[in-house]
Amino acid sequence: MAPTLGKRKRRTAEATEDNREDDGEGSASLELDAQEIFRRHFEAQFKPLPVVQKTVKEPEEAPPEDESEEDSEWDGISEEEETTVQVVEHVDAHSQIAAMSKEELKVFMSSKPPTAHAKQPLIRNKAGTATEDDDASEAANLKKDLALQRLLAESHLLDSATNPTLSGNNRHKATDLRLQALGSKISILKQEKMPMSHRKGIIAKQNEREEKRRKEAKENGIILEKAKSAKKFEGKRDRGVGAPAVGRFSGGTLKLSKKDIMEIEGPRRSASGRGGRGGGRGRGKRGR
Amino acid sequence: MAAPHPEYLRFTTHRSLTHRLVLSTLTGRPVHISQIRSSSPTQTGLAPHEISFLRLLESITNGSSIQISYTGTTLTYSPGLITGSVEGLGASGGVVKCILPETIRRGVSWFLIPLCILAPFSKAPVNVRFEGDGVITSATETGDISVDSVRTAILPLYEKFGILSSKLELRVLQRSCAGPGGKGGGGIVELRFGSQVRLPKTVHMNRSPGRVRRIRGVAYSTGVSASNNARMIHTARGILNPLVNDIHVAAQYDQAPLVSSRDKSDPGAKKRTGIGFGLCLVAESSVDGVLYSADVVAPSSGGVTPEDIGKQCAYQLLEIISQGGCVTRVGAATVLTLMAMGSEDVGRLRLGRDVIGTEDVVGLGRDLKMFGASNWGLRDVDEDDSTDIIVSVKGTGVGNIGKKIA
Numbered sequence: 001m002a003p004t005l006g007k008r009k010r011r012t013a014e015a016t017e018d019n020r021e022d023d024g025e026g027s028a029s030l031e032l033d034a035q036e037i038f039r040r041h042f043e044a045q046f047k048p049l050p051v052v053q054k055t056v057k058e059p060e061e062a063p064p065e066d067e068s069e070e071d072s073e074w075d076g077i078s079e080e081e082e083t084t085v086q087v088v089e090h091v092d093a094h095s096q097i098a099a100m101s102k103e104e105l106k107v108f109m110s111s112k113p114p115t116a117h118a119k120q121p122l123i124r125n126k127a128g129t130a131t132e133d134d135d136a137s138e139a140a141n142l143k144k145d146l147a148l149q150r151l152l153a154e155s156h157l158l159d160s161a162t163n164p165t166l167s168g169n170n171r172h173k174a175t176d177l178r179l180q181a182l183g184s185k186i187s188i189l190k191q192e193k194m195p196m197s198h199r200k201g202i203i204a205k206q207n208e209r210e211e212k213r214r215k216e217a218k219e220n221g222i223i224l225e226k227a228k229s230a231k232k233f234e235g236k237r238d239r240g241v242g243a244p245a246v247g248r249f250s251g252g253t254l255k256l257s258k259k260d261i262m263e264i265e266g267p268r269r270s271a272s273g274r275g276g277r278g279g280g281r282g283r284g285k286r287g288r
Numbered sequence: 289m290a291a292p293h294p295e296y297l298r299f300t301t302h303r304s305l306t307h308r309l310v311l312s313t314l315t316g317r318p319v320h321i322s323q324i325r326s327s328s329p330t331q332t333g334l335a336p337h338e339i340s341f342l343r344l345l346e347s348i349t350n351g352s353s354i355q356i357s358y359t360g361t362t363l364t365y366s367p368g369l370i371t372g373s374v375e376g377l378g379a380s381g382g383v384v385k386c387i388l389p390e391t392i393r394r395g396v397s398w399f400l401i402p403l404c405i406l407a408p409f410s411k412a413p414v415n416v417r418f419e420g421d422g423v424i425t426s427a428t429e430t431g432d433i434s435v436d437s438v439r440t441a442i443l444p445l446y447e448k449f450g451i452l453s454s455k456l457e458l459r460v461l462q463r464s465c466a467g468p469g470g471k472g473g474g475g476i477v478e479l480r481f482g483s484q485v486r487l488p489k490t491v492h493m494n495r496s497p498g499r500v501r502r503i504r505g506v507a508y509s510t511g512v513s514a515s516n517n518a519r520m521i522h523t524a525r526g527i528l529n530p531l532v533n534d535i536h537v538a539a540q541y542d543q544a545p546l547v548s549s550r551d552k553s554d555p556g557a558k559k560r561t562g563i564g565f566g567l568c569l570v571a572e573s574s575v576d577g578v579l580y581s582a583d584v585v586a587p588s589s590g591g592v593t594p595e596d597i598g599k600q601c602a603y604q605l606l607e608i609i610s611q612g613g614c615v616t617r618v619g620a621a622t623v624l625t626l627m628a629m630g631s632e633d634v635g636r637l638r639l640g641r642d643v644i645g646t647e648d649v650v651g652l653g654r655d656l657k658m659f660g661a662s663n664w665g666l667r668d669v670d671e672d673d674s675t676d677i678i679v680s681v682k683g684t685g686v687g688n689i690g691k692k693i694a
Contacts, residue, residue: 100536100538104536105538108440108504108536108538109506109540111457111458111459111460111480112453112454112456112457113439113440113443113453113456113458114439114440114444114504115444115453
């Protein structure tokens with residue numbers, strides 16, 4: 001049955017093509033076209049013809065098509081085609097089926113009997129669920145603010161080509177950043193204990209990489225950020241309990257460096273009128 | 289306890305057999321039931337599901353004895369204590385297994401509803417797992433509701449009696465519709481009833497049942513195209529949407545369960561059974577604890593479109609809502625029995641005229657009276673112009689013998 005059907009289909013297609021050709025070749029239609037061209041030409045030169053003619057023309061246009069179809073030898077099939085073309089539209093409003101939210105569905109389809117008054121969470125932060133943006137409550141604003149701050153602080157992690165999401169390795173980095181921001185002295189990413197040779201190796205490699213980067217940048221004329229110099233000690237060193245306030249106690253002797261002595265002596269004055277007083281002050285200090 | 293000649297309460301026919309057995313267990317009165325399908329030439333005596341229920345009763349009680357005559361037309365049951373799922377008394381891993389044979393035509397809710405009535409009066413938590421080739425989790429043509437209805441429409445009723453619904457669980461581990469010819473399925477259902485009480489609280493549900501505020505439901509397709517769910521939901525919503533705007537129906541698609549094919553040449557062979565689809569709708573009223581439920585399932589012979597099922601279910605829900613009252617027909621037995629087992633105080637329940645006028649509810653009243661409960665008092669509602677009836681039920685104060693102090 002199927003092959004015959006296919007044949008018929010092809011034939012009907014041919015038939016319709018024939019019909020169309022007939023339409024084009026039909027003398028009546030040719031005449032009409034000629035008239036139309038003339039009319040346009042006339043209207044372009046002079047003024048538009050009365051509109052009444054158009055309305056008369058339209059019903060004239062329809063019958064020739066019918067005639068041509070009747071004339072064709074495939075009229076039976078073409079008619080059949082006309083009757084069989086039925087547009088069946090299965091309107092399915094799947095999208096309109098408002099599904100329960102994920103939480104609600106979870107609660108409803110759980111094994112427990114549903115409680116009488118299930119509370120709905122006000123803010124859902126997950127990307128998949130609907131966030132209620134128009135919620136103007138203080139808590140919601142705070143939450144959004146925090147999210148924005150985090151995004152600003154951590155968005156550079158997303159630049160890496162290997163892991164452009166905030167998960168996996170980047171999540172740990174983000175956690176570390178947050179901890180640093182909260183005042184953590186140590187990084188969770190830094191391994192606390194390792195053999196000294198490893199540590200030295202790692203640091204050396206880091207330095208080497210940094211130097212290479214700077215060198216290449218310099219060769220290419222790229223200006224980089226300032227090199228972070230090793231932190232210089234500023235301020236007072238914390239001495240242990242019982243240690244001398246000045247100098248260094250070793251081998252049963254208090255050793256004073258030149259700097260210490262300079263500090264104790266105070267600034268040396270040039271021989272001037274005020275020398276005596278300056279010396280006096282120095283003496284006083286010495287006496288202490 | 290061991291009286292030489294226990295006084296049997298005598299009943300006839302298999303009508304509301306489960307309920308009589310439940311009442312017998314709760315009150316401790318032995319029963320003698322005769323003429324069970326004695327006039328039927330082909331299916332004489334107890335049916336497979338009734339036997340399974342007796343087995344279940346035996347496994348969750350201690351000291352009960354059941355005697356069945358040769359033809360199965362006579363049954364003698366003397367109840368024991370409801371122990372629940374105690375290790376060593378039939379339970380393994382804290383769960384009593386109830387294996388249903390494949391000849392069963394009733395849904396698992398036929399077992400669940402009476403079991404839930406017994407469970408609050410048990411000594412230990414009642415955990416029962418229904419499995420085997422006869423567990424039909426869907427609604428059935430024999431008039432049983434689906435497990436979803438039990439969970440969403442029956443179990444919440446217990447909250448009113450001081451039974452914590454947070455300790456109740458009904459897990460559907462495998463869904464199944466009725467198999468070929470309406471027989472058997474392959475579902476797995478586990479009931480965990482962890483809340484036991486000494487005496488259920490007295491309930492007063494005599495106020496107006498309120499207005500339907502929202503409708504929830506579950507559409508399930510087992511082993512057939514999941515698009516059936518969407519079609520059922522779409523049609524049901526088309527009918528209900530103009531009436532209530534808050535309608536949410538969850539769609540549940542599952543594979544058909546695998547059961548043994550019963551092929552003697554290949555004992556390890558498995559086949560899929562229990563395909564079908566259905567819809568369960570639950571309407572929640574603005575008054576706390578008033579639920580109306582409807583359940584429709586495609587017949588096991590097939591030939592019904594999902595649209596028809598959705599339409600039928602929506603209309604059935606509307607019919608049940610129109611009957612009014614605070615409790616529907618499916619929940620009436622549960623609520624009335626728990627009220628009768630409560631403290632010696634009068635509780636009130638507002639029921640629709642069409643609900644109380646059914647054979648089941650009237651029969652339940654008579655049975656309760658036989659088991660020593662007080663008569664019901666009936667009066668018309670006079671606050672508003674509805675035709676509802678207020679039933680006053682006096683409790684017997686039996687409660688939980690296992691939890692009795694002193």
